[in-house]
Amino acid sequence: MPDAPARAQALRAQIDDANYRYHVLDAPEIADVAYDALLRELIELEEAHPELRTADSPTQRVGAVQAGKFAAYEHIRPMLSLANAFDEEELRAFDERVRKLAGERDVAYVVELKIDGLSASLRYDDGRLSAAGTRGNGSVGDDVTANVRTVRSVPLRLRTEGEPPAHIDVRGEVYMRKSDFARLNARRLAEGREPFANPRNTAAGGLRQVDPQATAERSLSFFAYAVGAFEGATPPQSQWELLERLRALGFATNPHAQRCATIDEVIACTARFDRERDALDYDIDGLVVKVDDLALQEQLGAVGKDPRWAIAYKFRAREATTRLLDIRVNVGRTGTLNPYAVLEPVQIGGVTVQMATLHNEEHIERKDIRIGDLVLVVRAGDVIPKVVGPILAGRAADALPYRLPTVCPSCDEPVERLAGEVMARCVNWTCPAQRVERIRHFCTRGAMDIEGIGDTLAAQLVESELVRDVADIYALDRDRLATLPRLGEKTIGNLLAAIAASRARGLARVLYGLGIRFVGATNAAILAGDFGTVDALATASLEDLLRSDGIGEEIAKSVVAFFANRANTEVVARLRTAGVELTAPLRPREPVGPLAGKTIVLTGTLPTLTRDEAAELVTAAGGKVSSAVSKKTAYVVAGEEAGSKLAKAESLGIPVVDEAWLRETVGASER
């Protein structure tokens, strides 16, 4: 991947230099074509990385090449701006105002999606597209006629029977579909170019291309939602009818528009679309609520620039800028140094975000994130916040590039980063931070499932030196635990019971709990099933291990290395003494059951089963649970709020079923 910040800098320098020679020295050194190419590349780069756009960038030069490229487009009737509502209360206040002015009667509304693109106005004379302009300041925008012509969903000629209207201005939103955006970026990556940041910027930039061919390549789309001027035809009576008329004229209108009889129905829509917005193939940032009756709209009029008959309901923002206060480093169970951002607390999508992972040093370097920067943080379809990048314009002059510490923040031993690896590691096996993490991992649900030992207690146990390795857990007793703060009689009892119960989990979960590199839950189960006992595994050679399905060179080496370490074999020996079950039933040859040989993927929240319970049902029926959807997947079991896996299943034509289906299919085997 090219280094975007450096490239932008280089482009700016070249363009500034060319400008200087041209305008000041009057001695151009590069051809206009070459200059255009440089400027275009910079514009694209800044679209892909808005954080790279600086106030002094040549692209921001008012009246420079870019702005001068478009003629002014005057709107016959100004394009509206809308007042915003951010919650239910403000929507009700809007309704109150409307009803008061309408004479205290019920008012019907039309709710439309607020597409995140750019609004435009299209002029048709005698049924033909004659001109198109961006919104601009509402009265005057840019003339982008040639570019709009490349948008497939814009009819070049109206579909009418008989006489077309003499003149009509159609307003709508030019936007880019997420699927088209993904395709475009995939192509750019294949060509070794920087991908764009988001569909909106790409659509906006697309309309401003000098070369309409370049606009066409971005595959933009258009939804019509209003009419500015309407001459030579009987005007519609309502917004709802207007949308129908637009469809009849050959325009795409958004299919999710709703007619609502009361404000309560409108409010129900807001909740529904906020939930469903991720499933749409385009970004929306809210809803537009309009009074349906056009005569009433007229009567309500406008205050200042905002009409009184419509309001934009905005979803809670999913991105925000905030200050990066510090970069700190956690040490993971495997010794990896995991840098994370400490942010000035900021509200995003209804929660306060104050931390976000920064993954690794290379990631921070690539995005050029520095302590003290103003950063853009998003919380997109997933819940996990992400630092997109710094806002360079606000950077302090003395901000330094970030360097990962060279010693472990927990044990002060030197950090190692192997050639070709992204993660830096603390290789000190006795590092306290790693001890804590290893113990916590051993006790997690997928491993030994010891309820009560989480981060806090694990840290306390290591700190107090009651526990140094996982075998020490089984040596804990009432007296020793009582020395820890805030552990009552009852808690201790529960904890000891949980520890006792964990002895019987079996080899697969012990292996997983030990935290051998590359051995997660799946590989642990494979090894346990193939070898049956720890001793068989501990004495297995590289060749023995490689015979197991799915175990390759790296995993085998990691297992051999683990058992070659004296400290590890001692831990295993002490687990045995403590009475921990270290054998597993050998794997049955062929799975049997109604789902035998089938790969199932679970997604979303099922009505009554937890993820683990559902997985157990599948396994018991001879099926295999996998984490990602592929061509080999037999069924996808989907619940509430299913995400990308459901979409993937649909695109691959894989049958999607629900919990009831699973119960029925599995239940059949038990009778």
Next chain:
DNA sequence: CCGCCTCGAGTTCT
């Protein structure tokens, strides 16, 4: 050797 398929590891807030 490439491209798919999987697995492992880390992840924020309430």
Next chain:
DNA sequence: CTCGAGGCGG
């Protein structure tokens, strides 16, 4: 959930 990387079939 997503990313990076190991395993393995073509």
